Amino acid sequence: MDETAPRLGADLPAPAPAPARAPAPPGSQGRGARIALFPEASFGSALNCVGIAQALRARGAEPVFICHDGFNGVFADYGFTEYALDTGGTPADRDGYWATFIARHQPHFRLSPLDQIETYVAPAWDAIIDTAEAAERPLEQLLDRLRPDAVVLDNVVMFPAIARSGIPWVRVVSCADTELPDADVPPYMSGLGHGERHLWSAFAARYTEALAPLHRRYNRFRESCGLAPLAAGQFLEASPALNLLLSPTSVRHRRRQPLDPERFCYLDGCVRAESPFVCPPFPRHADRPLVFVSFGSLGAVDVDLISRMLAVFARLPCRFLVNVGAYLDRYDQVPDNVAINGWFPQPSVVAEADLFIHHGGNNSFCEALYFGVPSLVMPFCWDGHDNAVRAEETGTGARLPRYDWREEDLAAAIGRLIADEALKARLTVAARHMQAADGAGVAAERILQAARSRATAGGQRFAGP
DSSP: OOTTSOEEOTTSOOOOOOOOOOOOOTTOTTTTOEEEEEEOSSHHHHHHHHHHHHHHHHTTOEEEEEEOTTOTTTTGGGTOEEEEEOOSSOGGGSTTHHHHHHHHTGGGGGSOHHHHIIIIIHHHHHHHHHHHHHHHHHHHHHHHHHOOSEEEEESSSOOHHHHHTOSOEEEEEOSOGGGSOOTTSOOTTOOOOGGGGGGHHHHHHHHHHHHHHHHHHHHHHHHHTTOOOOOTTOOOOOOSSEEEEOOOGGGOOOOSSOOOTTTEEEOSOOOOOOOOOOOOOOSSOTTSOEEEEEOHHHHTTOHHHHHHHHHHHTTSSSEEEEEOGGGGGGOOOOOTTEEEESOOOHHHHHTTOSEEEEOOOHHHHHHHHHTTOOEEEOOOSTTHHHHHHHHHHTTSEEEOOSSSOOHHHHHHHHHHHHHOHHHHHHHHHHHHHHHHHOHHHHHHHHHHHHHHHHHHTTSOOOOOO
16 A cells, blocks of 8 residues: 555645646647545445546546555555545544444345345445535545646535535446436336346335435535535435446447436446456366456455355356455465466456456446356346346346245356357447447546636636647
8 A cells, every 4th residue: 555645634734836837749638637536435336436537547637546544555556646534543544443333244245135225335435425425525625725627526426525625526437327226217226127126126125115214324424515405315416517427339238318418428337448458377177267366355255155156156167357356365265277466457358358257347247248258147236236127128138036046046157148149249249339429538527628628617727638
């Protein structure tokens, strides 16, 4: 971790002034624009924002990152300036907090999405609200010092300091598009498909009821900061300037109320440029299909599940790359057709894979689609449930219960998806569309437009055309 990142807190000395703007290439569209990106404390959001920041940098802008504790160094590794948001040691911002949180709630991941509402979803929202409350003052101070031309918020909760700053802010919906409610879209986190519409209202009602005390608490916080309260079950409003959605065309829900294209922009994914990947040699099945397995940085805590899967992989005629996160030392018996590691340059690996087994995280799902790779989704929480059912509904992959499967079920699903030529053809078409769409580039262009709108109004000194 980078311990030299500037820090700011009410009880700490003020950090050094924001760095001088680097000169931009002649004619660059983002010349002189400082864009502050503020992703939530998850690698999905963080690395999605890296892709956007890379595109901003290529256009001559100066992207900088505001980061939670535990993420110092993540963005510096990609060459970006970081500002660590010091919230005075709030538990939800401490390094390792969310890994511990996930480990504590592991038994709840065996429950249905409906039964996870009270056991996992509500406690998660409670911690998220803690973070927003603790961040208010230091974030306000940091924005005042940085004076960015725009703020990019990739989160599920609003930080009032952003809305009150007067700086154009951009909302990034890096979760499934179910995050934005609509009468013809299944409830967020429900894992319900369009064929289960009769269950939608019951899920939505239970979700709203269970979260009501937390929602009242959050609205009181908003009102204390001068913001209007939000409707029941909502913790983040749409940006008046720009809202970016990752959801690709191939899996996007049709809405009864279409989103205004002036304010809502679909990106068809947003994949970062990553370091090249060279596949390690395998003693066995060296010329057979390559399967990549990753349940994200938090899902890797489930060592028992991954160990159970390794036992199945040992007897399949495939090569397997498995992301085990921080738990590498927990695996002492690894089959010779399996390679494990604590980290992989995921986009580069997915591009070489024949199948991607993942948890339904939206970045993972989008990357699989971007490279035309089928998904086997084994979800455990949040929008992973929604992406699992969507993969099945749209014929872009399959879902498998995370725990309730037999060895032959997992083996059959892997074999079927790898052998499905019609599926590969559909995914190839979807991948070409996504790659041509250049989601990261579109995001950068629209963000710079939002920044220019402020400069035009006289609110900032953005030098771009």
